[in-house]
Amino acid sequence: MPRLQDAFMTLTGHAPDGVWSAPGRVNLIGEHTDYNGGLALPIALPHRTRCAASPREDDLLRIHSLQDDSSVEVRIDDVAEGHPAGWTAYVAGVVWALRKDGNAVRGLDVVVDGQVPLGAGLSSSAALECAVAAAASDLFGLGLLDSSDGRRVLAAACQRAENDIAGAPTGGMDQAAAMHCTERHALRLDCLDGTTEQVPFDLTSHDVVLLVTDTRASHALADGQYGARRESCEQAAEILGVETLREVVGRPLDETLALLPDEVLRRRTRHVVTEIARVDEVVSSLREGDLAAVGRTFVASHESLRDDYEVSCTELDLVVDTAMAHGALGSRMTGGGFGGSAISLVPAADVDRVTAAIEDAFAAAHLTPPSSFPVTASAPAHRD
Template sequence: MSAQRAARAFHAVHGAPCAGVWAAPGRVNLIGEYTDVNDGFVMPFALPHLTWVAARARTDGRLRLHSAAAGPAAELDVGHLAPGTVPGWAAYPAGVAWALRAAGHGITGADLHVESEVPAGAGLSSSAALEVATALALDGLFGLGLARPELARLAQRAENAFVGVPCGAMDQIASACCTDGHVLRLDARDLSRRQIPFDPQAHGLTLLVVDTRVAHEVGDGGYARRRAGCEAAARALGVRALRDVPYVQLSAALEELAGIGGAGDLPALVRHVVTENHRVEEVTACLEAGDVRAAGPLLSAGHASLRDDFAVSCPELDLAVTAALGAGALGARMTGAGFGGSAVVLAERTGPAGAAAVAEAVTRAFAGAGHRGPRVFAAAPGAGARRVA
């Protein structure tokens, strides 16, 4: 799959050459889950897997959207786009056009063709890749000159307000702003960013992604309920967001919540967010000190917290983590919103506990449990969104 293929497909679908092709990657979040929606810290990096958008501007107000994976084109009026009016996959690029117009940018229509190698529903941000590639394409077509963080923010607004998924900014920022060979340490409150070198192979290690092939659906309410719970806990504790609860004051915060009638699962949500923010800081310190191996146990601790406190794991993700650790992996955890999707595994590159042996152990465990075979691949940090043709 390539930019040239996307351009050829555009011509075949829309009957004329495209003006250009833009691409944006999926992402893996190394550590920091559900912290971005609490103004906290995250550490994603861009995958080499891309979504391509071949595009051409129109002046008649028509937005024609076609996907190689979704059949006939959707044709819409950009002047009548509104949240909840576009079903299915087309809501994501349509939402980007809507968000750009709502921000005062003169989008007068476009023809788009989409190709993607980012697995949908795998927790690798296929939706953000589509949104960011679309935003970059429309920015290029109409000469908007928007900075990458602003494009990412508008893509996030499309997903929040148009599609209806209350995600934080991490996925879109990662797709737009990551750089090759680095993990992005992002402060979700002010969007300040630090590129931290991350090269597992240079340390004799491999980072595996295990796609469980259990499709997750973040728009079904589970994500929103947990976000609402975190916001309720922040109000109860008198802070702007759970990011403002210091790790050293966690016990006191949990005691305060325990004294509130009907707190329910709020203490568990708080414990996860506060400890996860602390784990991001610890992993940052490990990478900056060049001690990548020391990050392994922190990944595993993050999975236990997501499984037990935040309750967003599933049997397949738990099995992937358990099997990987049992085979000698240094650390493993689910990545993304959960309820299915993918896990990340830090393993030795070679040897009896090397990446190949760990991948085989996970695959064997899935077969033994009667699950569909997982897709396992090595991941290295790639570049963020860019024009490719």
Template sequence: MAERAFAGFRTEYGGDPAGYWVAPGRANLIGEHTDYNDGFVLPFALPQHTVVAAAAARRPNWSAWSEMNGERISFDDAGMAPGAVPDWGAYVAGVVWALREAGHRVPHAELAIASDVPLGAGLSSSAAIESAVLTALADLGDLDLPVDDRPRLAQRAENEYVGAPTGVMDQSASIRCREGHALFLDCRSLEVEHIPFDLAGDGLAMVVVDTRAEHRHVDGEYADRRRACEEAARRLGVPALRDIDADDLPAALDRLPDEVLRRRVRHVVTENQRVRQTVELLRSGRIRDIGPLLTASHASMRDDFEITVDEVDTAVTAALSAGAYGARMTGGGFGGCVLALVDAAFADAVAAAVTGAFADRGFTRPRSFTVLPGPGAHRLS
């Protein structure tokens, strides 16, 4: 990846970069749609990542080239208001904008971007771009920007500049994860705990199935789920659904006026509980035992939050039938990827079972690969 970013940089800018910065995609082990409800999540960083080759600019502007489409965008201080830079360039401009809004003197820079994080698969390719660009600019400008403060800035770029109403989990994972660990994140306080997640040491693997299902109405549906959760919290008189304890859930559901709100609340409250239970099992080194929690999470997303589609449901069922300890969709929903916890020796067999199930249903052939938890954003050289 660094070689590809280097080649792009030299072609576009006629010189060598000052360095390379990398940020990973992420998979969320468990804890879906809990982040914007001030709840708990447990992501880990993927080996797939985005690389930014960067150097100080020779002109008073910012420019970025993307290997993905061969395009180069440029913007300056006067032309970077929200909405001014469209498409993929908005993720770059949004980071510059968010840093400037926070009072930082952002260095003008030349950037070349290469990535192998699958696009549109629910693995946070956008957060990987934001995190890699932010890390590069912070180093180039020697900005006083503690690592713990960076996810909120990257999230602001996505929320207020790009216009995607995401929580802070994706950027936190891309920036703060550690190799061989999952990141237990409190999305209210932003406190983190690095939870050992040594799959290889236990003879396990995590199969990621990119279902290649076209995302269906994802932006509007995501926003609808967020509005429903906020409305339910308002009706229940709590700051966020995170403040409803599992023991108090039955009484809380009785106070809500319609079945849709009740289902949304039930998912968030029980999902927060499942995250905490998963953390306790991992702290005890009982990785296999988290399987039923992963599967229960998927059932909750399917039945209560209603964010799955036929392809991801088929992948989960096929993986479980082939011997997975647990399986669930990961990401915002309406398409994307499935995680399956399996014995490493049977990873290929589980992937083949999913592929066969897709063929039987006439779905597009999925892409499957195995992953181990990797590190967060950092400078390569």
């Protein structure tokens, strides 16, 4: 943190008013369900993005990153889709969205230190947005960090920044996770009404580890593939006469799918409906302490994402297949897909063996070496 504060001092000539941080997230299950009004079950990562910040008397946003030593200046009223470009859209977009919602916010000096792996499907963008939102709430006296409802307002502003300014048509799961997750718990998030429930998630008593593998495969949500999946779901919902695919959960699945005119829409819908059900299967299994059942549901989720939703890739499939062949209880891709990370439930005694096997499999396939690391369920956005 001294490096962050020193950089702020160099940029502005004074110390920051404070430092705020927000976590990346891993979604245990419930993929591509958030924009369909479904369920998700994320945890917050120990990896966090921090921002040192101070308010300004004008409307200028001065934004600097320790990761690439770059700076951008933009006025709040000039923020628009695609402007500013790149990672600074996530920062400027948050302040813009808070003002659009009627909050009395002004300019900020912000220096960012992002320690959530970029492009790994671990929601580095939401961590950045939520750290800035937390800072803005405190610095401008909004008080939104102090209650669950206030945090929901901040998460919505962060999602709007990502959708409207950064141009990524994501759902709200990532921002909700960064704002609401707690230590040693997973968050059952109902994306239809925004309600949350804390589900105990402490694997140490079972001698099991949640292993994240960053495949280092390219991962981008604004390149059209993610948006195409979302459009397919919206088209299916319109044909079925509902606002979101969540509303067909509980209907006979075969009869619902028969109403859709082509195989692609049927596969996309089948994934969403069955994935929503899998979230509560995992919640029940966690409450019962049945990690073997959790693992089986992980694998079913990955197969659905691979075959019906078609968002997996060679690297993600290789992690899952290798982990399962070397003793994992379960393994699946996590995040939007097309690259990024996979997660595996691994007996603690087997972590080194599974990690080495994944590395060897990537080497044999002449793929970029992956990075695997254990994670625990951690804390939400807060002032450091």
